[in-house]
Amino acid sequence: MDNSTTTNHPETGQATEQARETMQKAANTAATYGSRAADHYVKEPAQDLFSLAKSYAKDHPDVAACWAFAFGVVVGWKIKP
Numbered sequence: 730m731d732n733s734t735t736t737n738h739p740e741t742g743q744a745t746e747q748a749r750e751t752m753q754k755a756a757n758t759a760a761t762y763g764s765r766a767a768d769h770y771v772k773e774p775a776q777d778l779f780s781l782a783k784s785y786a787k788d789h790p791d792v793a794a795c796w797a798f799a800f801g802v803v804v805g806w807k808i809k810p
Contacts, residue, residue, distance in 0.1 A: 786793035
C-alpha cells in the first residue's frame with residue numbers, strides 16, 4: 730500500500746491554504762463582475778422599456794388603456810380559482 734498520498738507535509742497545508750485563498754479571490758471577482766453585468770443587461774433595459782411604455786401611454790392614452798384592460802382580463806382569467 731502506497732502512503733505517499735496520505736502523508737501529511739507542512740508544504741501541502743500551505744499549498745492548500747494558498748489554493749483556497751486564490752479560489753476565494755476568483756469567486757469574489759466573478760460575483761462582482763456578475764453583479765455588474767446583471768445591473769447593466771437587466772436593470773437598464775427594463776428601465777428603458779418602462780420609460781418607453783410611459784411615453785407611449787402619454788401619447789396614446791386610449792390604446793394604452795385598452796392594452797391594460799386586456800392584460801388585466803387575461804391575468805384575472807388565468808389566476809381565478
